[in-house]
Amino acid sequence: MQHTSKKALAVALTATLLLTGCAAGGTPESAETAVCEPSDGDVTLEFTSWIPGIEDVVSIWNDANPDIQVKVQTGPNGNSGTYQNFFNQIAAGNASDLGQIEYDALPNFVVQDGVEDLSACADVVAAEDQFVDWAWGQVTLGTESAVYGVPQDTGPMGLFYRTDLFEQNGIAVPTTWDEYKEAAKKVRAAGGYITNFSQSDINQFAGFVWQAGGDWFANDGSAWTVSLTGDDSAKVADYWQELIDEDLVSTYPAWTDEWNNAYNSSQVWTWNSAVWGANSISSGAPDTAGNWAVAPLPQWTAGESAAGNWGGSSIAVLKGSEHIHEATKFALWLNTSDEALTALADAANLYPATTAGLKLPAFSEGVEFYGGQKIYDVFADAATSVSPDFTWGPTMTQTYADVSDGFKAAVSGQGTLLDALDKGQTATIKTLESQSIPVAE
Template sequence: MQRTRMRAAGIAAAVTLTLVLGGCSSSGSDSAGGGGDGTGTLKFWGWSPGYADAVKAFNKSHPDIKVEYQEVQPGAKGGYQKMLNAVQAGNAPCLAQVGYETLPSFAAQGALSDVAKYANGDKGDFQQAAWRSVSLGDAVYGAPVDTGPMALFYNKKVYDELDLKPPKTWAEYKTQAKKIHASDSERYISSPYLNYDYAGLSWQAGASWFGIDGDAWKVGLASKANEKVAGYWQGLADDGLISKAPMYDQSWYTGIGNGNIASVVGAVWQAGVIKGGAKDGSGDWAVAPMPQWQAGDSAVGNAGGSATAVLKGCESTKAAWTFAHWLSTDRKAYGGLVDKASLYPAAPALLDLPQLKAKDPYFGGQKIYDVFADAAPKVNSDWTWGPVMTKTSADLDDALGKAWAGKGTFKDALRTTQDKTVGELKNQGLKVTE
């Protein structure tokens, strides 16, 4: 997976620049990797379906370590801010689910603990790309859990009814959007995309948001490449071809279930979201590769992928690593995460799990993970996450939300977010170029 390896290297470089220019500690607290004898009680915050059951299984098999799991809002919906607030207040959990895209921000704010002393021996258990996503130099901040290659989820029942095939290009996708809406005024090809779901669309197109220019951050949310992606979705919205139902709202699940929302361009884990929230759609859906900007291309975006991070202040980092590593590598536990959350493992030894080879009744008996196995090596490599992603994503959500509602343009949303991001970077004393 050479392309993905290159992306992870970019993330590591980005974190390095953030720490050097921002003067932040690379290890949070406990840079020596302490943790006593590896026993104790650990709090763990996350949101993925299946985590609670995995914690129960771990506690049964590890009597010397007790993990107390608390479900929090997904990161972009408040979970990350809750974690950072807890770190600042000195009462953070030892462990937290943190997306790869947000780890640079956590590192820049000194919110992570270095567990390299315990983790380095297990480095070979993970894809090189995923390992680079949780490490910086000699420091390791947690265990990789999953990756998020993207594909097209589509309602095959609707497509068959209208004699449509999965679109090969985005131009074809737009043509289908018109036909789907013309068939029923309540039907739409898709719904609004925000934060990291929208990022995945930019990612596929090579429309980078951040880069590194010498000793400065380069911010490019308002670049010509990003304007191209924004203009495409602006056109669909202006033509009334996009549902008003916000993603993950009950109206969205209803639309997925009854066929009024005919497709979702999303990461592998969206399979679990769709299955869990739109049970009425069972048997109607299928998965195909992402549409391409140019016929014959094979670029793939990425949305998500997370780690079990060890937060600053954890007094038992050895025990924390024991759990984090187990969660990512235990075959039975991870099989449950595939079943419940459609996670795609960052540990190569798990790629032969029977859950990843099984036919899925919800998707008409399709072996959907075959699509993602093909997509994963094609993830566009030219992507770097910025050092203030919690703010960037919040500002982008606000601006894009207005654009989807017709209260602004996508181009303006990107420019507004870029300006706010540049201002925040400068406030933190970081060098910036646009």
């Protein structure tokens, strides 16, 4: 698998931007750093997000900052329509000043010249040390010379498990993936499944690959390398394929009533998920309250503490904003101040990307649904154990769709997970080439 240094990737992204710009007939302005000077007079910013309760959080800012007011626009989550709206609005020259963009979607906006480079904003650059290092890498895309947004939240992963079922059946909570498979056999013998393998949400699988030390994309300074089938990805795919083949996991489509019922009825005993999964379980399996706990994600090597990440967003300044300085002031307040982070936690259980945010009182109390366990202590440790080297590609929506099609076939016995990754890689390369994005041979 091909990895790249931060400096090489900085050159690579600039080259990619220039090449895609040339394909469109010119050099994109995003190859230049945006001007970050204060505007004259009072400013009203437009901010588009899909975070529940975001209006109440923004009102805190508006009450304290009469000279920089923020008008909130809400919409569906990114891939459900907001991202396409952003691109349409950017092309028409009437985009919001600020937009919520998930980490895996940000490279697409960069190569399509849809976001401003904020590296000329001194306050943004100075904020780097406030964020967990890998989250900062998600908005710089590994570069040392560009910043394409302010990290908002993260999704460090852990193991949610049913304490009562493991105890009643004398099964130890697994700490390695080998132990997890052995536990899966015992759980199956007891009439349940240790977990559900998602055939539709490829982000979870990407989190497994991330934890294993894998990477799906890289850039050598002139072209993108696509490596969905690298050694670490293949290891993860083969592992889960064995569990599927041996009927040790269920394969319900995620986020469906069938999926919720499997957890609520005690048919499925664990979920390897991100910190935000705490709310998904409590809302989807209310009859199991008090019987869940959280442990670190199982490890490939005993004694290690590697974690994967599943989810997370940035707040980016969309191309064409006339108030970059003011936009970054608001974005930094929203994602670094104790006041805003606490309000975001209360409104949407958003897990912060700052190191200080991990220690907020909102994340230090025991959670009743989880038997009073201080579950966020587990995720705070995981948040600092995520590799900074995972890179997203510029066409992830298409990549997810192609791999998901293959996963659905694999769980029904038509091909394997590795076959799905191979087909996804071929389709991704074709998509990159069709958009004149250079691909390494």
